[in-house]
Amino acid sequence: MPRLRLTGRGLWITALIVPPLAVMVTFVAYPILSALAYAFYDWQGLQRGDFVGLANFHEVLFTEPFATWTRNAFVHNVIVFFSLMVIQNGFGFILAYALWRELPGAAFHRVAVFLPVVLSTVIIGFLWKLFFHPLFGPVNQIFRGLGLDFLAQPWLGQSSTALASLIFVNAWAWVGFPTLVFLAGMQRIPGEILDAARMETDSEWVVIKKIVWPLVAPSATVVFILLFIGSFNWFELPYIMVGLDGSPFGSTDVLGLYFYRTAFGNQSAGVQDFGRGSALAVITFLFIAIVAAFWTVRLRKREIQL
Amino acid sequence: MTKLMLRATIGLTALAVAAPAFAQDISFWSWRQEDREQYEQIIAAFEEQHPDINVTFEPFEAQNYNTILSTALAGDSGPDVMMVRAHGAFETVAAGGYLMPLTEETVPGLGSLPEAALAAETLSSDGQVYAVPFASQTMLVIYNKDIFDELGIEEPSTWDDLMAVSQTIEDAGMFAFANGTATAWQNETIVSALGSSIIGKDFYNDLVAGETDFTDPRFVEALEAVQEASQYFPDGFVGLDYASSQQLFASGMAGMFAGGSFEIANFLGQNPDLNLGVFPAPVAEEGDEHLVGLFFDGGYAGNADTEHPEAVQTFLSFLTTPEFGNMFANELGNISPIPGVEFESELLQEVAELNENSIPYIMLVHFRYEEPSGSVLLQAEVQRMLAGETTPEAAAQAVTDGIATYYEPFQN
Known part of the structure; x- marks a missing residue:
């Protein structure tokens, strides 16, 4: 009969596993589970009241005005996800391809493209807030200097341009990440395959479509899924640039800001509701987890093992 | 001798331990x-x-x-x-x-x-x-005395005076108001700072008594006044956030700032040479009572x-x-x-x-503590109104409807 003896190797393994496991349980598993539990209670500020079943979920999803707010925030997250998918990941792929083909200045651009990724979100947010300043911001100054006065807009103050401006800043800052991942994927493509392909065709497009794109599928899986998670957890950049209210009048509101306001309150709404906030967090978490899981499985299927 | 030392040491240690208790x-x-x-x-x-x-x-x-x-x-x-x-x-x-x-x-x-x-x-x-x-x-208008002196203008008393003063400052190539609306809560302070006298004590008393709501003509008129004043806000004011509008005023580029008395210390901190004055919200007609929001x-x-x-x-x-x-x-x-x-x-x-003639800063005092908070509603609606995407009447209606979801006197 095998016995678990805490000597030598066993002890060593246990000593290595227990600390990270403890950290994970305390700081990851426990908060998620407790948020899940909080969502089923009525809260009087910080005091937990009665068990109310699914009432909090019902409120955030179906009771006005919360339902409209939730829908509004969710729609914005969806817009953010699809726009970034096209701009950030699409442009990232093109940049990666240009770097991989070693166009002139590739060494410099490899660093330049990735540089903003290293900057902290706080710095990026404040920097671009200054750039978008309606009176003195460089963005409007440049447009005016070029004689394009009609483009000198209060970008962050208009409901029609605010969200697009945030998406642009996000893409500017993080395009380096998909670029790097795609580039790594491209560099893994064996030279023989490419040489063989070039013997068949002169078309760059055919090479991209038939060889490069299918073979960087694992990289695509990673950047797609991470972008999906990031888009629905979007918080720092809108928080810094447009504030907790999703200014102007909710046109940049996203689930992250909405959750924070609901659970912790803000200066203009002296109400904290952990119950509704937790319900929102749970819904967001489940949505992200389920969609990401299904999508990962699907994306994995189209990956080719060489 | 050693015993004495030992006792003394023990005694002193005990005292040192006990001292924080005193x-x-x-x-x-x-x-x-x-x-x-x-x-x-x-x-x-x-x-x-x-x-x-x-x-x-x-x-x-x-x-x-x-x-x-x-x-x-x-x-x-x-x-x-x-x-x-x-x-x-x-x-x-x-x-x-x-x-x-x-x-x-x-x-x-x-x-x-x-x-x-x-x-x-x-x-x-x-x-x-x-x-x-x-x-x-206190919500009021803070102004730059040097600019007023230089242009030979005085503290406005009526709304028409305020418009004339604003025009004069703008004609002189400066911003009349430094205010921007990109930071949501600024919209609420602007309404109180500029509109309190038009809103008036009577409206406030009726509101608290549950006899009227925000669609009352007295409140709508105040929103219209704010909308009128916004023509003298800087270009692109919808994208001007709180810190930027503070800087605009503190740097002496603007004549007036509609806001809270808490700005005074900040302005003087940024620019100690500023020569500041204050005046209450202008009245609709001469003879009405001048009020501040408090x-x-x-x-x-x-x-x-x-x-x-x-x-x-x-x-x-x-x-x-x-x-x-x-x-x-x-x-x-x-x-x-x-x-x-x-x-x-x-x-x-x-x-x-x-402060002796004031009405409360209505939303903060009465309607901020249930969802949706009156402050959040008013801020968003005024922001929308000043961006030209809604009218004063519709804004007042939206604020009333939002509060009515939990406040009974508004429900009929």
Whole structure:
């Protein structure tokens, strides 16, 4: 009969596993589970009241005005996800391809493209807030200097341009990440395959479509899924640039800001509701987890093992 | 000899261990990181009178103060004394039993404070006072006296005067107002600063009595006035955030700033050479009463579970004295509600006088403590209105409808 003896190797393994496991349980598993539990209670500020079943979920999803707010925030997250998918990941792929083909200045651009990724979100947010300043911001100054006065807009103050401006800043800052991942994927493509392909065709497009794109599928899986998670957890950049209210009048509101306001309150709404906030967090978490899981499985299927 | 030494050592050690039990250490939390130096001076003055009490000042970042404090209180690691926000903002904390109820017996001096100030510190519907009020804030128009003198214009009294003055400043190539609307809460202060006289005491009384709602012509007229004034805001003001509009005024590029009296200290801090004046919201017609919007900012509360309740009460009592009030008013540039405070600054003296004719800052005082909060609704609707995407009537209607979801008098 095998016995678990805490000597030598066993002890060593246990000593290595227990600390990270403890950290994970305390700081990851426990908060998620407790948020899940909080969502089923009525809260009087910080005091937990009665068990109310699914009432909090019902409120955030179906009771006005919360339902409209939730829908509004969710729609914005969806817009953010699809726009970034096209701009950030699409442009990232093109940049990666240009770097991989070693166009002139590739060494410099490899660093330049990735540089903003290293900057902290706080710095990026404040920097671009200054750039978008309606009176003195460089963005409007440049447009005016070029004689394009009609483009000198209060970008962050208009409901029609605010969200697009945030998406642009996000893409500017993080395009380096998909670029790097795609580039790594491209560099893994064996030279023989490419040489063989070039013997068949002169078309760059055919090479991209038939060889490069299918073979960087694992990289695509990673950047797609991470972008999906990031888009629905979007918080720092809108928080810094447009504030907790999703200014102007909710046109940049996203689930992250909405959750924070609901659970912790803000200066203009002296109400904290952990119950509704937790319900929102749970819904967001489940949505992200389920969609990401299904999508990962699907994306994995189209990956080719060489 | 060694025995004696040993005994002496033991005796001294015991004394050293017991000593902290005689001196009472209390912690004091605040959201005013920028006021640390002044608060340390105030605490030093207190400790001089009460050598047996040590107060430690611990400031936190303002935006997250509520969250930090409520989490600490819930986790039993809260401070002994703390700054709390007034009116309903801390209702959940007070109702949770975390704060010490205060009376004239436990905190002598409390009774001498104005009733409206104490009412602001009941923090919840049970009518119990939970904090010593520390400051009132006034919504009014702050103006740059040098610009007014240079252009030969005077404080406007009526709305028409204000429009004429704004036009003159703009013609001179400056911004009439520095205000922007990109930061949501600024929209609420702008309405109160410019519209209080048009809104009027009658409307306020009717509103509180449940006899009218925000679709009342008196309130809509105030929104229309704000909309009219916004033509004199800087180009692209919808994208101008709070910090930028402060800088615009502090740098002397704009003539007026519609906002709170709390801006004064900030403006002078950014630019000590500014020569500032204040005036109340202009009236619709000559002869109407000039009013400012007023709210109480916050108070000092005690922890119900403190280990040193007497020390806490002694300290809170000190915070009701004119001695503290004078330091608070003159070192920190605030309007203290303590009777008998003498303002060294003429400007603050003037604000204190304007406060005698005021209406409350309506949403903060009455409609901020249930969802959707009146403040959030008004801020968003005014922001929308000034962006040209809604009308004053529709904005007033939307605010009323939002509040009506929980406020019965609006439901018919």
